[in-house]
Amino acid sequence: MLEETIIVKSEEGLHTRPANKFVQLVRQLGCHVTIRKGEKEAPGTSLLKIMKMGVVRGDEVLLICDGEDEEGALDTLKRFLIEGPAGEGQS
């Protein structure tokens, strides 16, 4: 199991569109993902629970990856939270 605290820097945080992309991304990964903000926690595959955390840019979240290729998964998701969905970096 790996975990890392990340300051979300992507422009829209986890608004509807990016949060959905995050969920689809987690589904492609082979490991179990949990995301935590303060007291709240959501499985990486649950859009509703992730949105209910209300993650905006500047928030601190804890990413927990557990299972197959957890290192690669953590790295991918970390990049997502810092840079935003691919191809939509800060213009």
Added chain:
Amino acid sequence: MKGVPASPGLGAGAVFLLREREVPIAGCLSIEPESELDRLVKGIGIAAAYYRKLADRIRFKVGKEDAEIFEGHLELLTGEDLEEGVRTIILSEEMAAETAVMHFAEETAEEFRQLESDYFRQRADDILDIGRRLAEAIYYGSISDPGALPDSCVVIAEQLTPSGAARLDTEKVVAIATEKGGRTSHAAILARSLCIPCVTGVPGLVEGVRSGQLVIVDGDRGVVDTDVTEAKIEEAMLRKARERRTEQERMVWSASTEARTADGSSVTIAANVGGKRDAEQAKRYGAQGVGLLRSEFIFMRYSDFPTVSQQVEEYRGVCLAVAPEHVIVRLLDCGADKPLPYATAPAEDNPFLGLRGIRYQRARSGSLDDQLIAIAKVTSEGFPIKVMIPMVISVEEVKMVRSRLKDLAPQDETMPRIGIMVETPASVMTIERLAHEIDFVSIGTNDLVQYTLAVDRGNPAVAHLYQELHPAVLHAIDRVVKVCHELAIPVGVCGDMASHPETAIALLALGVDELSASINAIPELKAACAAVSRKQLGELHGQLLSCESADQARAFITPLLASSYRRWLEVYG
């Protein structure tokens, strides 16, 4: 019938009633939990197919980003939480499936309303919208699609939800009117972005019209006329056409006439705009740049805070429209009389003394930075775009914006110029200090008059005390101009005072460098300038500062706008 003017223009046609299919859910108890679970699963399947189709249609018609919103809604609908949550309610409360769905949606919406971020609080409506669609799918076995709208119809609905608005074949819609909602409802935003006339918040509208009857929707005045004949429509259209023709003549005159005083000294007349379309129109009227880009108008056309890249495109569009002239962007100024639908803030007893202007953006993480990044980007592309900070009361606010901009602007690039909107008495009293921190000043007279005289102009009991030519206002402007000119800082005015000939003449007399006016006021301002000489303005300056009332001031100004201006009005007024 009277409502809220939500999107300008005039539209007439046959009513198309967009009805939500009623789903009876009140206290609907289940007899057979197992069969209710089946109905739920079937309903989700039907609704999911519908959302897939909707996303495809939106992708084709509107664009990828909007389609992705509905893909998100599809995920919410088919994801693990909804089904599990509704299941639990069906089993524990012994409810019918559609009743349980609405319960779940209400509960979830309430959780969203508790969140800190404005954006997420607004998502409560999305969840309710998804819940309603699913309940409909369960109860009817399908989701009604207005499908093919008749050509040139007027869409009338109780309210337009996001999915409701997305389903309309807007090319066939000549106007929209809704019973609920204000200027910032989904219907209003959609109508403004598509330039369809729209009136919202019309009480009794849906009961008051029949499908297929002729109506006229006047989005300028906020009126839905239901007592209509073909002849009346023709007359209304003719009247609009006549107004347009006169306006056309004024525009042509204005575009071909330089803004000069009677003795030939030039005057700068810029325009107040709300986006690219306005800016193009301003150029056609011969405006010398944009003295006020109301960025909240741009924000109002989006259903959520526009991203950096969306903002870059918007600001660049305005700059291109008036190139090579300058563009002054007022940082998002919402709150008080300018609410944004997705920027909910707690209710305030005194919104005009509350969280508005720069205060609002400081309270929100992210939105200020995004705006500054976008403006810096457009600056680095070589456009003369400037930042104006609204509602300033302290030097610290200016320093804060400047340092944010330094952090965010691309390395080694020119920084956009920074100015303030002088609209608080505090900024007038401390203008000596503020002036050292800024590159230009723009006086926002609407609020300056209101705050200086402590008069709410929206209150009929005191509205007569709202006087732009009150000595206190004239002295405040005089003070700002004197101090700024000593430091070679240009002063513009972007409030209503700059849009009316008499008050505009007073501003020129006080030495203001730029008048930024509403677009269709530009012709008469040019005509008014041409009626007075610099010498007369110099004399007027002294006279204005000696007045003890607004009436006295007006008595000095009116004779100056005599014969030549009157003659112009006879032709173009």
